Amino acid sequence: MGSPPTELCRDSDEVQHEVTLTNAFEITRTEVTVGTYERFRPAPNRACGLACPVLDIEWRDAVAFCNALSAERGLPACYAPSGEGYDTAPDVPHGRIYECRGYRLPTDAEWEYAYRAGTTTAYYNGQNATECAGWYAHDPNLDKIGWYRSNADSTAHPVAQLQPNAWGLYDMAGNAYEWCHDTGQANLGSGPVIDPVVEWRADSEVRVARGGSWDAYAYHARAGARESSKTKVGEAAATAGFRCARTVEQ
Numbered sequence: 067m068g069s070p071p072t073e074l075c076r077d078s079d080e081v082q083h084e085v086t087l088t089n090a091f092e093i094t095r096t097e098v099t100v101g102t103y104e105r106f107r108p109a110p111n112r113a114c115g116l117a118c119p120v121l122d123i124e125w126r127d128a129v130a131f132c133n134a135l136s137a138e139r140g141l142p143a144c145y146a147p148s149g150e151g152y153d154t155a156p157d158v159p160h161g162r163i164y165e166c167r168g169y170r171l172p173t174d175a176e177w178e179y180a181y182r183a184g185t186t187t188a189y190y191n192g193q194n195a196t197e198c199a200g201w202y203a204h205d206p207n208l209d210k211i212g213w214y215r216s217n218a219d220s221t222a223h224p225v226a227q228l229q230p231n232a233w234g235l236y237d238m239a240g241n242a243y244e245w246c247h248d249t250g251q252a253n254l255g256s257g258p259v260i261d262p263v264v265e266w267r268a269d270s271e272v273r274v275a276r277g278g279s280w281d282a283y284a285y286h287a288r289a290g291a292r293e294s295s296k297t298k299v300g301e302a303a304a305t306a307g308f309r310c311a312r313t314v315e316q
Contacts, residue, residue, distance in 0.1 A: 067084075067178055067179075067254065068083060074188070074193075075285035075288070077292070079292055083254065083257060084258040085175050086261070087175060087179060089316075090314050091164075091313050092311060092314055095235055097120075097236075097244060099120060100115065100117070100118055100119075103123075106131060106134040106135075114221060114222045115224065118222045118223065119237070120242075120308075121242055121304060121306065121307055123245070123308060125152075125295075128171060128245045128308040129145040129170070130152065131310075132310050133169070136168035142155070143155050144163065144169065154266075160265055161265050163263055166313060167313055169310045170312065171245055171247040171311065172309070173248055174246045174248040174263075175261075175262050178276070183231040185289070187289075188288045188290070189208055189288060191231075193207065194207065194208065194288060196283075196285065200283070202216045203216060204217065208239060208287055211229045211231075211239050211240070212228060212241065212287050213279075214280065215283055222242060223241060225237055225241065239288075240278045240282070240287045242280070242306065242308075243277060243278065243293065243295070243306045244306075245306060245308040247263065248273065249265065249273060249274070250273050250275075250293075250294025271297060273297050274293070275294060275303075277291075278291065
């Protein structure tokens with residue numbers, strides 16, 4: 067997990083270290099679309115169309131969707147209301163979100179593992195080659211796999227239009243930032259870890275968001291790039307969406 071010191075545009079929170087995931091998991095092939103989201107609740111932004119990733123999504127709305135999907139399929143809820151938002155459900159021990167068999171957001175580590183699909187380069191289809199500060203600098207590799215500021219024409223796009231990674235996952239780079247389960251601004255450390263997760267803290271208002279978006283620079287779409295965003299009402303970025311994950315029996 068993380069990026070090598072030689073990778074262009076890397077940040078200080080991308081120190082490479084070994085991560086072991088002991089639970090098999092599923093993750094949706096695409097970002098949750100407007101059409102899928104509206105099976106359970108109205109989408110806050112329908113401007114791009116039903117086949118586009120749902121946007122303007124707060125973290126708590128993303129986990130509420132995961133709970134609704136779990137209920138529809140007879141699976142346990144992984145989240146429960148807690149104050150202004152959600153926390154892990156009472157029967158999910160703190161720090162043990164991997165053990166919940168219902169739908170949930172991927173952890174920070176799961177998300178990067180899924181993005182990379184066995185690769186070690188900046189993008190899952192190769193290295194990055196753009197100016198880190200270039201507002202509209204094109205990256206030839208990213209152009210093939212993700213919608214970002216330089217090729218998106220200032221809007222999101224229908225999912226699954228560009229090249230997927232080796233595991234058939236679309237839009238892991240660009241289109242919509244994707245909420246993860248973990249609290250944001252966490253120190254990942256540099257040593258080996260097993261099933262890492264940074265659970266919600268009362269003094270934190272942010273969660274990890276990954277993958278870049280239609281309005282982000284190219285370097286935000288790298289596998290190792292980590293962002294965080296506030297979760298409260300009115301503070302979710304217009305570019306935030308999500309995809310669901312679920313721990314499965316091995």
